[in-house]
Amino acid sequence: MRKLLALLFIIPFLAMGQEKGIHFEHNSNWEKIKSKAKAENKHIFVDCFTTWCGPCRWMSENVFPQEGVGTFFNANFVNLKLQMDQTKQDSEDVKSWYEEAKRFGKDYEVRAYPTFLIFSPEGELVHRMVGGGEADAFIARAKEGLNPETQYVTLIKKFEANPKDAQVAKSLAKAAESAYDEATASKAIDAFVDNVGVSGVLTAENIDLLVQGATSSKSVSYGIIRDNMKKVDQLLAQSNKAKSSNDVLAGVLSRELIQPKMGRGASGAIDFVALQKEIEQAHPYIDMRGPIAMSKAQYFAREKNWTAFKDAVNDYLTVNPKAVSADMLNSFAWTIFENCEDAACIKSALNWSKKSLEGGEQAMFIDTYANLLYKSGDKANAIKWQEKALSLAAAGEKENYQGTLEKMKAGQPTWN
Structure with a gap:
C-alpha cells in the first residue's frame, strides 16, 4: 500500500514534467478552437507543417518542447498543429483535419513549410511567419503577432489605407520579410523610400531596409545602393554587418544572370570565366568574383565533381571570407x-x-x-x-x- 501511495504521488509529477513545452490541442476542430480562444481571450497559434519537412521536425523536436517556449505560448495562445500533407500512417485525429488543412492552404496561401499563422481571439488572421528558428528569436517573432503595430495582416490593411505613412510602410516591410512575402515587402520599401527620400533612407536606422529592398537590378533600392556604394559601406560597417554594398549588388546580379543558367532544365557546361567578364563589363561597378565562386561550387555539386567543388569553395573563402x-x-x-x-x-x-x-x-x-x-x-x-x-x-x-x-x-x- 505504501508503494502504491508513493506511485500515486509520483505519477502527477511525471505528467507535469512531460508538459513543459507547448500544449497543442487534440481531438478538436476549428470551431472548438475558436470558441476556446474567445472564451480565454487568447490568440490562436497554428503550426502548418508536413511530415516530410525537415525544419518542421526540427522545431517540433528542439524548440516546441522547451519550457520557456511552452510558458510563453501556453499563456498567450490556444495552440494547434495542422498537418498539411496526408500519409498512410495518419491517426484518426489527423484525418479529421484533412478538409480543414486544404482550406487553410487555399484561404491563407500556405505554400512553404513550416508556416505559422496567428489568429485573433475572434478567429481573424492577423499574422504570418514562415520558417523556424531558435527559441528566443522565435518567441520574439511570435510576440509581433500579438501587437497590432507589428502584425503582418493588420499592417497590410493599414498600408493599403494610407500608403504615405512611412512608419507603417517600414513596419510592413519587416513583417512581410518574416512572412516571406517579397512582393509586399518590395512595395512597402518603395513607398517608404518615396516618402522619406534618398537621404532619409541612407541612415544607420534604415540601412537594413534599403538592403532588404534590393531584390532586383531594377528596384529603387538597388539604384540607391549602386549610386551610393561608399556611403552604404560606411553604414553597414556602423551596423556591424559583414556584407558590403558589392555583396548586395553582386548577389542580385547573380540571381538574375547566373542562377537561371543553373536552374531546372538547364544543361551543358558553363563558362564561368566568360560569364564573369560579361557581367562585369555590363556592370563595371561590381566585383563578381565571390558570386562566381559560389555559383561554381553549386554547379560542381550538382555535377558531382567534388574536386572542383572543393576548389570553388576554397576560392570563395579566399575572395569573400567575411560573408561565410x-x-x-x-x-x-x-x-x-x-x-x-x-x-x-x-x-x-x-x-x-x-x-x-x-x-x-x-x-x-x-x-x-x-x-x-x-x-x-x-x-x-x-x-x-x-x-x-x-x-x-x-x-x-x-x-x-x-x-x-x-x-x-x-x-x-x-x-x-
Whole structure:
C-alpha cells in the first residue's frame, strides 16, 4: 500500500514534467478552437507543417518542447498543429483535419513549410511567419503577432489605407520579410523610400531596409545602393554587418544572370570565366568574383565533381571570407563528408569544419568535425569529438549522435 501511495504521488509529477513545452490541442476542430480562444481571450497559434519537412521536425523536436517556449505560448495562445500533407500512417485525429488543412492552404496561401499563422481571439488572421528558428528569436517573432503595430495582416490593411505613412510602410516591410512575402515587402520599401527620400533612407536606422529592398537590378533600392556604394559601406560597417554594398549588388546580379543558367532544365557546361567578364563589363561597378565562386561550387555539386567543388569553395573563402557563416562552412564540410573519398577534399573539409567552431561549439558542427576526422582515419580524436557532440546535443538528436559514436567505436563507416 505504501508503494502504491508513493506511485500515486509520483505519477502527477511525471505528467507535469512531460508538459513543459507547448500544449497543442487534440481531438478538436476549428470551431472548438475558436470558441476556446474567445472564451480565454487568447490568440490562436497554428503550426502548418508536413511530415516530410525537415525544419518542421526540427522545431517540433528542439524548440516546441522547451519550457520557456511552452510558458510563453501556453499563456498567450490556444495552440494547434495542422498537418498539411496526408500519409498512410495518419491517426484518426489527423484525418479529421484533412478538409480543414486544404482550406487553410487555399484561404491563407500556405505554400512553404513550416508556416505559422496567428489568429485573433475572434478567429481573424492577423499574422504570418514562415520558417523556424531558435527559441528566443522565435518567441520574439511570435510576440509581433500579438501587437497590432507589428502584425503582418493588420499592417497590410493599414498600408493599403494610407500608403504615405512611412512608419507603417517600414513596419510592413519587416513583417512581410518574416512572412516571406517579397512582393509586399518590395512595395512597402518603395513607398517608404518615396516618402522619406534618398537621404532619409541612407541612415544607420534604415540601412537594413534599403538592403532588404534590393531584390532586383531594377528596384529603387538597388539604384540607391549602386549610386551610393561608399556611403552604404560606411553604414553597414556602423551596423556591424559583414556584407558590403558589392555583396548586395553582386548577389542580385547573380540571381538574375547566373542562377537561371543553373536552374531546372538547364544543361551543358558553363563558362564561368566568360560569364564573369560579361557581367562585369555590363556592370563595371561590381566585383563578381565571390558570386562566381559560389555559383561554381553549386554547379560542381550538382555535377558531382567534388574536386572542383572543393576548389570553388576554397576560392570563395579566399575572395569573400567575411560573408561565410558557420552554417555555410558546416554545410560545405558535410557535403564533402557525404560524397567524397578524396584525401585532399577531406582535408579541406576538415579545415572548413574546424573554422565553423571558432564562433562557438554547437553539437551539429562538432558532429560534422568528428565524422570528418573519422573518415580521414583519426579514429581516436573522432570519438572524443563525437562524445562532446553527444553531450551538447538536444534530446531529439542524442539517439542519432549516439548511433554515430557506436559505429565509430566499432570501426564501422558512419557514411553511406
